[in-house]
Amino acid sequence: MSVKQGLMALLAQEPMYGARLRAEFEARTGGTWPLNVGQVYTTLSRLERDGLVVASGGDDEGRIEYSLTDSGRAETSRWWLTPVTRESSPRDELVIKLALAVTLPGVDVAAVVQAQRTATLKHLRDLTRLKARADEPSDGRDLAWSLVLENHLFTAEAEARWLDHIESALSRHRGRMPLSSPPPSGDVPDVVESAAAGRERSR
Incomplete structure (x- = not known):
């Protein structure tokens, strides 16, 4: 905002x-x-x-x-x-981290994904508990807080699905080209492209 x-x-x-x-x-x-x-x-x-x-x-x-x-x-x-446009997405540290992980040597991409999933699921559980304790909105400010909280919940759920999608993309990618190889001619590796597309669909 x-x-x-x-x-x-x-x-x-x-x-x-x-x-x-x-x-x-x-x-x-x-x-x-x-x-x-x-x-x-x-x-x-x-x-x-x-x-x-x-x-x-x-x-x-x-x-x-x-x-x-x-x-x-x-x-x-x-x-x-005026609708909020999404043409220019803000830099997302997690997306940048995983895009680099699949193209740099010596990075255990599966471990990176697993560590993030553990943190994301913990965050999702915390938000779910907070939502369960929240009272039914009684005025505009309570409703505003409820909407913000639900946005965080949906975002965490989408991130968890995206991480699952990345694991599937990695499994499909193995054996086709070394994960540490840089993308030819500046192209995005298909594992990242596929994962990014999955994240967009989950939003």
Whole structure:
């Protein structure tokens, strides 16, 4: 989630100062994406520079409130109705690790996969227990936390299925070319390509 857009969405409700924006952002997203105050004020400075927010005089404690300009409100309204695209995926350390593991000599790829599966399944069990203890959402903030938790659950389940898929791909790959051989002409090894495709299908 864009911190910039998240802060603007909160400011669309009412003017707020930086520390309150941080607290509201974390509370409304289940504390999953903690922010530091410096990050909040850096973002606010950029928004002010771009004419999307305006700062008003400080209160008795010297805190400066920020509110959206008309341009900021228009951009926030557009953001709500603009789908989140997946064309440029963020770098995923696990994907990078496994892509390197199947092309570098001396790496026990099966052990890498097994170690990750153990950690992923533990994380999945922890999330499942947390979900079982969670109360039925009674307001918007409870519902927000429930949605975030379920997203983590689905992501962990998909990762576990992807790791299973990698093991199957490795079994099919053995004997066709050494796993330590670099891909010819910069091509992605088919074991990684196949595994990546399986992960996308599981999402």
